[in-house]
Amino acid sequence: MQLLPPMRFRFLDEQDQATYGDGWCTYDESALVRVPARELVEIERQIGMGVRDMLNRARLDFTDGNLAAMWTARRLAGVDEPFEKFTPLVLLVDWEPVPATADADPPAQTSSPSPESAEA
Template sequence: MGRELPAIRFRFAEVDREAYGDGWHDFDQEKLNGLRARALMALDDELRAELGLSVVSAVASMLRGEMAGTVGVMWLALHLGGSPVKLADFNPLPMLAEMQLGDPPAEGGDQ
């Protein structure tokens, strides 16, 4: 994505934790940056079909506080973490999720 993003962490609302996981979820920029072109294009296609946003625009939208971007980034974090949940089936309560934005993680630091 070119530049280092702030650390993005979230925890789903209690009612969503059984479906999407308990604990904190991190948006893994390194993992996203390490995806091959075809994998990135497939993510772009899925996000565009469901939310009208590309991967890059979903992150930018989330950082502006827009709901579609927030949902997109939450799903991307799950997807990059290995979750099989399809975006078309992803329907959390994003306004009730706890979100944390911070400085980018330091090299070799704990996340």
């Protein structure tokens, strides 16, 4: 399987922005394939599908694939939340390739805790 170049996404819905942040988060398949096997097993357990299935379904723009890809990207950025509690409006998310130039708008990672996890 050939890996796609990194993509970034941000939430457009105001409630999702309040819950998950309004900055860019990077979805990077090359980073995902370098995750240790036991962590991949845990990701697969939480998203309810194999990583390869997630990659394929996200590429085909299936809702479950996009949801799993966004959650996985946030997890790799350090956001600790159960998949079952990740409920953004998937069709109201802006996706674009990560800019190649250093002077482009750099992607802001959504690694800060969401309001719910900050209270825990």
